[in-house]
Amino acid sequence: MHGYFVVATAAAHVVSFRSTTKHRGLAIALSLAASLVGSSALAQTANGPKPKRDIPDEVAKRRIEMESDSVTKFRSRQLKRATLLVGNSALAQTASLPSAKRDSADEIAKNRTQKEIDPFAKFENLREKGMWLNIPGPADTIDHDKGGVRSALAEVGIGYVGGTVISLVDNQLPNAASATTANQLYMGQNPTFSTVNFMIVTYDLSRFGIPDGQIVVGAEQQYWTWKPGGPDRVGLNTLAYYQTFFDRKLELKMGYLRNVNEFAGTLVGGNAGASVLAPSSNILYQAGMSNNAAPTPALNVKYNFF
Numbered sequence: 522m523h524g525y526f527v528v529a530t531a532a533a534h535v536v537s538f539r540s541t542t543k544h545r546g547l548a549i550a551l552s553l554a555a556s557l558v559g560s561s562a563l564a565q566t567a568n569g570p571k572p573k574r575d576i577p578d579e580v581a582k583r584r585i586e587m588e589s590d591s592v593t594k595f596r597s598r599q600l601k602r603a604t605l606l607v608g609n610s611a612l613a614q615t616a617s618l619p620s621a622k623r624d625s626a627d628e629i630a631k632n633r634t635q636k637e638i639d640p641f642a643k644f645e646n647l648r649e650k651g652m653w654l655n656i657p658g659p660a661d662t663i664d665h666d667k668g669g670v671r672s673a674l675a676e677v678g679i680g681y682v683g684g685t686v687i688s689l690v691d692n693q694l695p696n697a698a699s700a701t702t703a704n705q706l707y708m709g710q711n712p713t714f715s716t717v718n719f720m721i722v723t724y725d726l727s728r729f730g731i732p733d734g735q736i737v738v739g740a741e742q743q744y745w746t747w748k749p750g751g752p753d754r755v756g757l758n759t760l761a762y763y764q765t766f767f768d769r770k771l772e773l774k775m776g777y778l779r780n781v782n783e784f785a786g787t788l789v790g791g792n793a794g795a796s797v798l799a800p801s802s803n804i805l806y807q808a809g810m811s812n813n814a815a816p817t818p819a820l821n822v823k824y825n826f827f
Contacts, residue, residue: 647680647723650735651763651774653785656682678725685718705747715750717743719758737761741813751814759816772823777816
């Protein structure tokens with residue numbers, strides 16, 4: 522507004538000095554130009570930078586943001602430091618445990634893992650059923666599941682087990698080696714060698730809805746230097762059918778059976794290998810109890826009270 526009045530005063534002086542119509546028009550033009558210049562100056566002032574009174578607000582805002590960033594970074598460093606301390610403490614506690622306890626914990630974890638993931642559990646149902654004799658299972662055989670053969674057979678319901686029993690019994694008393702008995706009366710009176718080899722195959726019938734159903738087929742070969750111990754033979758070991766009734770309360774097994782393995786408590790004085798140390802006997806052979814060398818037709822029915 523101040524610049525406007527100065528120009529207007531100058532225009533008034535020009536008008537009074539020249540007093541002509543032409544110069545009067547020029548004064549009016551100059552007055553309008555001064556008015557436009559003043560309005561432009563006001564607009565530039567309104568659109569220009571904010572007054573200096575806004576600067577303290579910006580400084581305070583930036584200071585708050587910087588303090589907030591500093592606090593965040595400090596807390597992050599503290600959290601990382603605390604995590605590192607906890608981790609080091611746990612490692613120190615583990616290292617301070619006695620080696621025996623660590624080994625025990627490792628063993629428990631290993632056994633639990635093996636129990637949860639037993640690769641031979643799927644073969645248990647394919648072992649021969651109905652016997653008291655615990656023939657070693659697939660996990661205790663030398664072939665295990667080599668080449669996946671046992672697994673492939675199990676998929677179609679077939680299981681198998683083979684074995685060999687070799688024995689040599691000799692009299693170790695003084696001067697016994699140079700003496701022989703023409704009519705040997707027991708194993709070991711003269712050096713006695715034997716070998717018994719067998720193969721048993723089972724087929725699972727429970728896949729057809731028969732409770733614990735199973736067909737068992739086996740063959741055996743044996744050789745003895747003392748023939749009464751067991752005659753030389755190659756032939757049938759077993760041919761049997763097995764199943765259960767009434768939630769396994771009743772068991773049925775029939776066919777050509779070696780009943781010496783079907784009933785417990787048939788041996789007196791230990792097994793045959795202990796005969797050199799003490800008398801032994803197999804009960805009921807004379808009454809018809811069949812053994813591995815001579816399976817016979819039989820029908821066994823067993824009721825489980827408990």
